[in-house]
Amino acid sequence: xxxxxxxxxxxxxxxxxxxxxxxxxxxxxxxxxxxxxxxxxxxxxxxxxxxxxxxxxxxxxxxx
Amino acid sequence: xxxxxxxxxxxxxxxxxxxxxxxxxxxxxxxxxxxxxxxxxxxxxxxxxxxxxxxxxxxxxxxxxxxxxxxxxxxxxxxxxxxxxxxxxxxxxxxxxxxxxxxxxxxxxxxxxxxxxxxxxxxxxxxxxxxxxxxxxxxxxxxxxxxxxxxxxxxxxxxxxxxxxxxxxxxxxxxxxxxxxxxxxxxxxxxxxxxxxxxxxxxxxxxxxxxxxxxxxxxxxxxxxxxxxxxxxxxxxxxxxxxxxxxxxxxxxxxxxxxxxxxxxxxxxxxxxxxxxxxxxxxxxxxxxxxxxxxxxxxxxxxxxxxxxxxxxxxxxxxxxxxxxxxxxxxxxxxxxxxxxxxxxxxxxxxxxxxxxxxxxxxxxxxxxxxx
Amino acid sequence: xxxxxxxxxxxxxxxxxxxxxxxxxxxxxxxxxxxxxxxxxxxxxxxxxxxxxxxxxxxxxxxxxxxxxxxxxxxxxxxxxxxxxxxxxxxxxxxxxxxxxxxxxxxxxxxxxxxxxxxxxxxxxxxxxxxxxxxxxxxxxxxxxxxxxxxxxxxxxxxxxxxxxxxxxxxxxxxxxxxxxxxxxxxxxxxxxxxxxxxxxxxxxxxxxxxxxxxxxxxxxxxxxxxxxxxxxxxxxxxxxxxxxxxxxxxxxxxxxxxxxxxxxxxxxxxxxxxx
Numbered sequence: 001x002x003x004x005x006x007x008x009x010x011x012x013x014x015x016x017x018x019x020x021x022x023x024x025x026x027x028x029x030x031x032x033x034x035x036x037x038x039x040x041x042x043x044x045x046x047x048x049x050x051x052x053x054x055x056x057x058x059x060x061x062x063x064x
Numbered sequence: 065x066x067x068x069x070x071x072x073x074x075x076x077x078x079x080x081x082x083x084x085x086x087x088x089x090x091x092x093x094x095x096x097x098x099x100x101x102x103x104x105x106x107x108x109x110x111x112x113x114x115x116x117x118x119x120x121x122x123x124x125x126x127x128x129x130x131x132x133x134x135x136x137x138x139x140x141x142x143x144x145x146x147x148x149x150x151x152x153x154x155x156x157x158x159x160x161x162x163x164x165x166x167x168x169x170x171x172x173x174x175x176x177x178x179x180x181x182x183x184x185x186x187x188x189x190x191x192x193x194x195x196x197x198x199x200x201x202x203x204x205x206x207x208x209x210x211x212x213x214x215x216x217x218x219x220x221x222x223x224x225x226x227x228x229x230x231x232x233x234x235x236x237x238x239x240x241x242x243x244x245x246x247x248x249x250x251x252x253x254x255x256x257x258x259x260x261x262x263x264x265x266x267x268x269x270x271x272x273x274x275x276x277x278x279x280x281x282x283x284x285x286x287x288x289x290x291x292x293x294x295x296x297x298x299x300x301x302x303x304x305x306x307x308x309x310x311x312x313x314x315x316x317x318x319x320x321x322x323x324x325x326x327x328x329x330x331x332x333x334x335x336x337x338x339x340x341x342x343x344x345x346x347x348x349x350x351x352x353x354x355x356x357x358x359x360x361x362x363x364x365x366x367x368x369x370x371x372x373x374x375x376x377x378x379x380x381x382x383x384x385x386x387x388x389x390x391x392x393x394x395x396x397x398x399x400x401x402x403x404x405x406x407x408x409x410x411x412x413x414x415x416x417x418x419x420x421x422x423x424x425x426x427x428x429x430x431x432x433x434x435x436x
Numbered sequence: 437x438x439x440x441x442x443x444x445x446x447x448x449x450x451x452x453x454x455x456x457x458x459x460x461x462x463x464x465x466x467x468x469x470x471x472x473x474x475x476x477x478x479x480x481x482x483x484x485x486x487x488x489x490x491x492x493x494x495x496x497x498x499x500x501x502x503x504x505x506x507x508x509x510x511x512x513x514x515x516x517x518x519x520x521x522x523x524x525x526x527x528x529x530x531x532x533x534x535x536x537x538x539x540x541x542x543x544x545x546x547x548x549x550x551x552x553x554x555x556x557x558x559x560x561x562x563x564x565x566x567x568x569x570x571x572x573x574x575x576x577x578x579x580x581x582x583x584x585x586x587x588x589x590x591x592x593x594x595x596x597x598x599x600x601x602x603x604x605x606x607x608x609x610x611x612x613x614x615x616x617x618x619x620x621x622x623x624x625x626x627x628x629x630x631x632x633x634x635x636x637x638x639x640x641x642x643x644x645x646x647x648x649x650x651x652x653x654x655x656x657x658x659x660x661x662x663x664x665x666x667x668x669x670x671x672x673x674x675x676x677x678x679x680x681x682x683x684x685x686x687x688x689x690x691x692x693x694x695x696x697x698x699x700x701x702x703x704x705x706x707x708x709x710x711x712x
Contacts, residue, residue: 014458019654053462103706108519113545117512124516277483277501285503
């Protein structure tokens with residue numbers, strides 16, 4: 001389990017996180033922008049954190 | 065001692081620890097001297113791939129805390145100009161020696177000239193201030209190189225030594241004082257709390273205290289528009305303050321920076337104004353003229369930039385005409401004309417690679433103007 | 437286990453980055469920050485040197501000492517800094533225009549003399565800052581703002597060039613594989629001597645991508661990923677199989693003295709001569 005915090009002040013809506021998340025956690029489209037829609041699927045691999053060019057994502061691991 | 069070597073000795077005496085350059089006639093002895101002298105005292109000589117890299121490395125070394133210099137000739141300065149502007153902007157103390165030769169282009173590579181007078185002032189693009197000193201003897205090569213480092217440190221700015229092929233290759237006796245007798249200035253260090261340090265927060269003299277790379281005060285050098293902290297600030301208000309401060313910190317201290325020598329000037333009706341090798345011809349001409357009963361004197365400019373207009377004004381008060389011998393087609397003359405009224409200013413010019421014989425100047429004294 | 441983020445080297449108050457949406461420079465920044473922490477670099481002992489270009493803005497986001505200079509000259513400035521204070525860790529960040537085009541001469545000579553600095557090149561195959569004109573790494577045929585009919589020239593393989601010039605460490609990675617890129621940067625930092633060069637293949641969705649219809653940022657990164665060949669695989673491949681491919685890996689990894697160590701020997705010799 002993990003919590004995803006997107007800093008929308010930093011996000012530039014490039015969609016890289018959504019495209020490269022191996023668990024397809026993010027939904028991303030021009031209308032709604034970026035959302036961690038399937039947060040439950042996140043395994044905290046942090047690929048999105050590393051691939052985000054704008055330091056806009058934090059993944060907080062939760063115990064349990 | 066040769067003029068170029070005296071410049072090298074002056075640099076070492078001033079505390080220089082880093083030289084980066086690219087060999088070019090007639091300045092190469094300064095590089096050779098540095099390559100032998102600097103490693104002996106734990107300093108570094110590095111021959112870069114071109115003059116652009118040379119001045120860039122000099123600026124880098126300076127910002128890391130070393131007194132740094134380079135030597136070249138006009139073609140090299142042409143390549144350096146971009147980064148001489150950078151040195152102005154990041155406020156990197158450094159010394160650039162230009163042993164002038166005949167231009168434009170490769171021109172006459174081994175022959176002396178004084179055609180880089182305005183290049184020194186306006187070579188780098190944009191409004192800026194520059195300091196340039198010009199030796200007329202081997203002794204002055206030593207003395208003014210020390211001065212050049214002192215001014216560079218004091219004002220955190222690039223300083224030219226504008227020598228020429230005659231002065232550079234000339235041999236004369238030099239007196240080198242004991243090192244404790246030589247006045248050495250060092251850039252003023254930042255002393256504030258490290259957390260409060262801002263790279264470009266300046267004092268009343270408009271010069272910011274210095275913190276070298278690697279110190280506990282985190283330093284940011286920036287060649288683009290920047291605020292006091294060194295971070296980008298491209299607002300018109302900020303840029304106006306920055307650009308004007310960089311000029312004012314030097315121009316406000318003109319009196320301190322402008323060095324000169326006056327020979328037979330007290331009652332001079334004919335005032336010769338010259339620098340470098342032409343000042344030597346000018347002095348000989350003045351002495352010859354005096355023997356003939358003409359009231360001639362010489363104002364030798366040791367500081368060329370900021371231009372000592374106030375000295376020109378002061379010494380030409382009694383003058384009926386001004387003679388300006390120079391190895392260029394009137395660069396110095398044009399600057400002098402801005403500072404005098406109603407006095408004829410007569411140029412004696414050579415650009416063919418030969419020195420100016422005093423006789424040429426005498427001809428100007430006698431054949432044009434009052435004696436004619 | 438907590439992952440090292442290198443956050444202490446990021447000047448977070450200056451975010452968001454100056455760069456366009458989808459630009460990979462931020463991915464390279466993350467690799468550098470993490471590699472700095474992994475390698476034990478400190479703020480006080482590190483100087484980041486930049487030139488001009490999109491990547492030339494990178495120094496603004498570091499909490500270390502920084503020098504932002506002129507276009508193409510970062511390596512010469514860095515050489516001067518390191519020579520004046522050899523204990524410093526000096527990192528030069530250059531783009532393909534800055535480092536391999538206008539600054540190409542400084543690059544090969546800094547590599548030849550093994551100036552003891554780490555260079556991280558962000559290569560996005562065009563000049564982003566000035567509007568997408570061609571650079572020394574723009575491939576033949578590519579459309580840019582100044583090659584509207586296709587580019588007439590071939591590009592440099594910068595890593596090959598730097599290796600041939602004599603650098604001690606040369607590696608090429610891509611933003612499609614940030615962990616590998618980070619490893620190369622770490623290794624570069626941890627080698628104390630010689631010229632260390634890491635080329636980060638990047639994307640420019642705003643200009644290069646639009647001009648060449650290579651898609652949006654995620655699509656460009658995916659193409660970059662698919663287009664890479666590991667250097668070990670490449671060694672066994674036929675030349676025609678490698679046409680247009682990006683070969684990633686360590687191009688050079690050898691022990692070299694570096695300029696500083698060599699020059700220390702010169703200083704010793706000189707001081708002996710002067711004592712005689």
